[in-house]
Amino acid sequence: GAVVSQHPSWVICKSGTSVKIECRSLDFQATTMFWYRQFPKQSLMLMATSNEGSKATYEQGVEKDKFLINHASLTLSTLTVTSAHPEDSSFYICSARVWVRGTDNYEQYFGPGTRLTVT
Amino acid sequence: KQEVTQIPAALSVPEGENLVLNCSFTDSAIYNLQWFRQDPGKGLTSLLLIQSSQREQTSGRLNASLDKSSGRSTLYIAASQPGDSATYLCAGNQAGTALIFGKGTTLSVSS
Numbered sequence: 001g002a003v004v005s006q007h008p009s010w011v012i013c014k015s016g017t018s019v020k021i022e023c024r025s026l027d028f029q030a031t032t033m034f035w036y037r038q039f040p041k042q043s044l045m046l047m048a049t050s051n052e053g054s055k056a057t058y059e060q061g062v063e064k065d066k067f068l069i070n071h072a073s074l075t076l077s078t079l080t081v082t083s084a085h086p087e088d089s090s091f092y093i094c095s096a097r098v099w100v101r102g103t104d105n106y107e108q109y110f111g112p113g114t115r116l117t118v119t
Numbered sequence: 120k121q122e123v124t125q126i127p128a129a130l131s132v133p134e135g136e137n138l139v140l141n142c143s144f145t146d147s148a149i150y151n152l153q154w155f156r157q158d159p160g161k162g163l164t165s166l167l168l169i170q171s172s173q174r175e176q177t178s179g180r181l182n183a184s185l186d187k188s189s190g191r192s193t194l195y196i197a198a199s200q201p202g203d204s205a206t207y208l209c210a211g212n213q214a215g216t217a218l219i220f221g222k223g224t225t226l227s228v229s230s
Contacts, residue, residue, distance in 0.1 A: 034217045043208065043222040093162060105170050108218050112162040
């Protein structure tokens with residue numbers, strides 16, 4: 001099956017600094033990746049859709065200048081949390097979309113997540 | 120925009136019971152419906168995916184069904200075990216869009 005990795009798996013940073021999270025598709029190419037955020041005891045909330053070679057599409061209420069997404073290659077998307085604050089502490093999960101061969105359908109495969117703690 | 124609702128929010132059962140988790144969605148033009156398991160502090164484990172042309176999927180003790188006309192999906196767990204304790208998330212999407220998640224059902228199976 002398709003494997004998606006994330007790095008780092010956890011990170012602690014100080015308030016005001018920036019942190020970058022990488023999402024990689026290991027054995028396939030992904031033209032589209034998605035970024036989700038999950039607060040404690042909450043569900044996953046879609047933050048943005050990342051398309052290779054173009055600007056990301058952000059969901060309503062997500063600050064695009066704070067959460068910078070770059071999808072520069074078919075196997076890598078990055079999420080940079082700029083000027084992080086404690087309220088940005090969350091579990092960030094990426095997902096890659098894979099077309100199901102022979103159909104007009106696709107599946108999403110999820111990375112293991114990155115836990116960000118801002119102190 | 121698609122909205123996904125799961126009930127109950129939490130469920131406690133003794134080991135061995137059969138149980139049903141419910142998921143409803145607002146837009147019947149759902150394309151894929153997927154059930155996930157999430158253990159505390161961990162990522163997602165995909166359980167079952169029902170694609171647009173399908174009505175149900177089975178894997179071991181798990182069976183998921185999809186009724187687009189009523190906007191509902193159910194996850195049936197047979198002969199529950201303590202190891203089934205986790206949060207179960209339902210997610211659906213329309214063609215070309217990302218999966219939208221419900222808030223989940225937290226299951227506790229006691230031995």
